Structures are given as C-alpha cells and as structure tokens.
Amino acid sequence: MSDLTDIRTPALVLDTGRLQRNLTRMQSRARELKVDLRPHMKTGKSVDVARAATAGQAGGVTVSTLAEAAYFAEAGFTDITYGVGITADKFAEVAEIAGKTGAKVNVVLDSLAAARALADWDGPAGAPIPALIEIDSGQHRAGIAADDAGLLDIARCLHDASGAELAGVMTHAGHSYNCGSVEDIVAVAEAERAAVVSAAERLRAAGLPCPVVSVGSTPTALHAKHLDGVTEMRPGVYMFGDRFQAALGSCDTTDLALSVLATVVGVYPARGLALINAGGLALSQDRSMDAVVGEPSYGAVYDLPGQQALDGLRLGNVNQEHGFLFGDVTDLAVGQRLRVFPNHACMTAAMYDHYHLVDDATAITGTWGRNNGW
C-alpha cells in the first residue's frame, strides 16, 4: 500500500478518523435538535463522503451545482436540493436528472420572476419540479424577507403551477461566518430559525403547504439553542473543518480532516524563505485568515504526519504553483514533505479529483473520488 511519503504531490489528504468524528458530532446535533440533517455536499463532493454523512439520517443531500446533482442522483441519492437560485436555462437539466434517475431534485428561488418562469416552463407532464422559496435571514445575499408582501405571490404561483410544486422555505445564515463570538452565532442561529419559521407560518396561514422548513450553516447548526419549527438543516463544511471554522469556534484544529500534502522545492535561509509546490491552485487563494492572523496566511503548515504545527513558518504568499514559507527555514530540506491545513476546505478541495485517505498516520488506506466543475 502507498504512503504519504511516496505519492505524487501536491495531493489532497483526508483523515477518515477525524471525518467520522465530525460527522458523528453533527448527526448527534441533528438528533438533539430534532431535525433532519441534509448535509451540503459542496465541500465533500464525493459519494463516499455523502454516504458516511447521511448514515442514520433521512438521506437527503444539498448540492451547489447541477453537476453535483447529476453525480449524486446517478449514485443513488434520491432527494437532492440544489442550493443556488434556479434560472430558466437550468429547468431542462433539472428535469432530465430527475427523469433519468428518479431522484427528487428540489430547486430554490426567491422571486416572482423565477417562479413564473418555472410555472410557464413546458416541462415533462406529471413531473413537477419541487421548489423551495429562499428567505433572507440577515445575510442579505439571496432571499426574500419573511415579511415581504411578495412571499405569498411566489408561493401561490408555485402552488398553482402544474409544472412546479411548492416544497417549502429555506434560508442560509451565511453571516454567521462574520461572527466574533459564540454568543453572536447563537443570535444569528435564532434569527435564521425565526425568519424561516415565520415565513412557513405565513404560507400555512394563507392555506398553502410548507412541508420543508430548512436552515443551514455549520456555525449555526452547532450553536443553535433550539430549532423549533424547522424540519431540516444543511451544514456542509463541518465534515472536514478548516482553519477559518476553527477560528470561528466551529471545531478545534485537531478536528481538521482535510490537508494538502506538499514537497519543499527550495530553501533559501538568507531570504528567510522556503518554497513548496502547493500554491494558489493547490491551496486556493482564500484570504479569510488574513484578519485572524494579522497578515497574509494561505494555510497552516504542519509536519508530514500532520501532528505538529510548524509555527515558525508562515505561508504568506502563493503564486500559481508555488507556496512561500516565510520564517526560520534552516530545518527544512529540498524534497521534504509537509502538510498544509487550508483556510477554506471547500475552495481547496475543488482543485482535486480525488482524496487520499489516511487515519491518523501516513499510510494511505484508500482513495475516494470527487465531482468538480459545473
């Protein structure tokens, strides 16, 4: 069997022991909160990860692209929510995935224009597309306000259309990523819950169905006091964790399951610099840790087993295929291998087509594939 000492670098490494602990923790949270867990697969993008993440749950998943929807549907997942606002140019593909695999592919929209486009679409007879109305719970990205007069118009348009099905309401409290404390996250979680529950109540008061009441972000899923009135949650990045989530308090650095294996390609003690062959593509150019670290930092550098942080080295710059380690590099050697724990797991993983699996050691126990692109 191969080992982290001999595979090609850069490579994506997934610690399955840490993954399983992270999955178990969120599954417990879902039970505790009495909601279904519909994990967001935008981070893992892998049927193997999805099977482990949905174990003991209702089986639904969330996806970020229609390529993922097709990939998971073909792998046997039968209840898939595509979380990015749907547009008319994608109706045919949604119907095709559903028709070919029998999976339910739920779409999301937040405007009467999009609802009307779906209602007017001449899709396959007898196969209405289930649609969730996206509610803005404070992030002010997508979504209609829960108290917006237009909410009921969208809901009625979907409910009355033969080609659509009013599936419920959903929201994403992405602003939980900006919180400075657990107390702030608790407050955002309650705002997220309250927004979507009040939207659901408005629909029901108007005689409309609202079977699904969906929330979702890793920080709010972990810190919500309760989710009364909610039916499901859709966190994603909790599976792997990352530096940014650790800084937010969503996990500990010893929970981080995803890392990049890199090789030192140059050591320049006089410059206080070493170069690794993991740069902006292998790690992403995510800058979310700048504010935490106080200067640019593209990942946390560890020894090959991933156990010991090399705190004297800052991964302070990336070019396309070069990572710059600044600090005292005298202990590094050309050819040496290191592990880098990424700032943002979703962005980093997206550059690789598979995971090398390890379990708290450098021996590789297997590989899992990933779906990328669109």
Next chain:
Amino acid sequence: MSDLTDIRTPALVLDTGRLQRNLTRMQSRARELKVDLRPHMKTGKSVDVARAATAGQAGGVTVSTLAEAAYFAEAGFTDITYGVGITADKFAEVAEIAGKTGAKVNVVLDSLAAARALADWDGPAGAPIPALIEIDSGQHRAGIAADDAGLLDIARCLHDASGAELAGVMTHAGHSYNCGSVEDIVAVAEAERAAVVSAAERLRAAGLPCPVVSVGSTPTALHAKHLDGVTEMRPGVYMFGDRFQAALGSCDTTDLALSVLATVVGVYPARGLALINAGGLALSQDRSMDAVVGEPSYGAVYDLPGQQALDGLRLGNVNQEHGFLFGDVTDLAVGQRLRVFPNHACMTAAMYDHYHLVDDATAITGTWGRNNGW
C-alpha cells in the same frame, strides 16, 4: 451549432480571434528579439492552444506541472521544460514521461542538494535528465544569484553526472508584475536578461556548456529593449491576457480572449445587489485588482457579447458559487447572461476542463480540452 445563449453556465469562453492576435504579437516579438518562443502553457493547458502558440517557433513549451508535461508529451510535443523546481520524488515520473514518449523533459533546480539528488539518482541508463539552473534575477522567489559561488558547483555536479545533463540557465522575472510603469518593466527586463546572461558566461568561462539561456514573463517579453545573449523566452499569460495584465500595460482590454459566461440568479434593487452563478470557484478568489480598483473586484462585468462593459456594476464579493454585483442593478433580470473577464486568467481557467470557442460573436465554433490538476 450551440451559442452562448444556450450552453450551461458558468462556462469558460475563449475568443479565438483575440487569441490569434495575441499569439501573433508575441511571435513577432520573439522574431524581433531573435529568441525562440517557448510559451508557458500553465495558462492555456491545452494542446490546441499550444499548437497555435508554437506555430512558426522551435516547438518547445513550458509547463507548470508534471501532469501537463505528460499531457503535452503524449500529444506529440517533444521539448518540454517543467518550470517548478524539481525534487527527487519526481525524477521517476520525469524519466517515465521521457521514456514513454521520446520527449525531452527539461527540469529546473537551483541548489547543490537538488543537483546531487539528481546526480545520485539511479535512473534509466543512457537517458540523462536535462537540467536548467534557475537564476534569481530580482524576484527573490526561487533561483541562485548569478554571482553566487555555488553556481559553478551546481553546474559541475550536473555536468559530471551520468544521469543528468547541464542544459543551461533560466530565470523568471516575476517581479515585473509589481511594476508601476513601462519604464520599470524595461528595467526589470534588462535585469532579467543580464542576470541569466552573466550566469551563462560564468559557466562557459569555467569550460561548462550552457546551450539554453532562458528568460520569461509576459511583461518583460513585451517590453525588453533587446535580449542579447538569451536563447529563448517563456511568457504565458499573453495568450489570453487578463485584467491584471491590462492594468500593467501588457495588453488592452479589447485583447482579453478569456471570459466566464454567467447567469444572473437574483436581482435585489433595494440592496443594490445582483447575484450571478459565478463565484470563487468559477472566477477564482484572485485579489490582484483590489489595489488597482481601490476596492475588492473579482472581475470585469460585460454584456453577453463581451463588447460592452457594465461599468456601473462591481463584482465586489464572491462565495463558492455566487458572485456579488454591487451597483445599479435595475436593468438586470433573473436569467440574463453576462460575461466576466477575470483578474488572473491562469487561476480562473484552471477550474474548467474545456473552452467554448467564439470569434467576436456569441455563436460557439467549437470546444478545446484542457489539462488540470497534478
């Protein structure tokens, strides 16, 4: 034939008319400067792009990964330079690519440790690996100084080894990207040339061969006054151009050949916001234009034909699959398609497995594949 109005979004679009003009311009520069053009394929990563880029040239290419080296060798390219510092863990793969395809795969190193590792490597008999010594011409990324005492030790180590071949010297003036004026770029180009030529002269004065004297960056290739003593140049991003290169003066915005086709998925006039389905993955999280624009800007937003800049819209934030357009969005509609010209073509293109080809119109004239990953 399909059209930009009907393909799945986000999608990568390459304007072949603009590409060809950019290629012709650099081919003329190479003739004018009397050097071979060994285009860096880290941007294009496509055999079709490479065939057009090497037309009328010696035929050599530069690559940024061994995956690219294998891809181009298998496609018939016979002279390939892998531009990232080589380490012992990659010798076998270099030899395998060369052995399987007959291609010459030149590697790059800048330390006696790496040279000795290559000299000591027990590779296939009679198939020495050609190695270039990387010279630091002022970027202070990789490379040994041209006047470093150790340069000759590295050169002799390579020259004396049966498994290696001293192929010459190379440098990359990456600091040309930091220049504030054409005059600054002219000065960096001369420093780049002088560094590598003086290194070559030292090797030759010591009785060592130095057939290749290689420079390379798009700004310096375009602005060097002369390249006396240089044998080849390795620019890459000139093929497509990007917003950052346009800001540097390497091209005009009407030369930009690469763009991303996106769909508007939400319009929120009260928030001064619209969302497109091209975010941090579809565009990259490249921040190189922040300093130019004065605030975050992840790409230049144009109309669907890519002719008219929508100057009132700033692509000021990205999430994984969402791009945020800030400004007056009242003229936008859900479902509308837009084109985004990226900040950094290499980083953006790397997320896609193929190009949709257009020529100054929305009709798609074909597709070209790409090589990604490692």
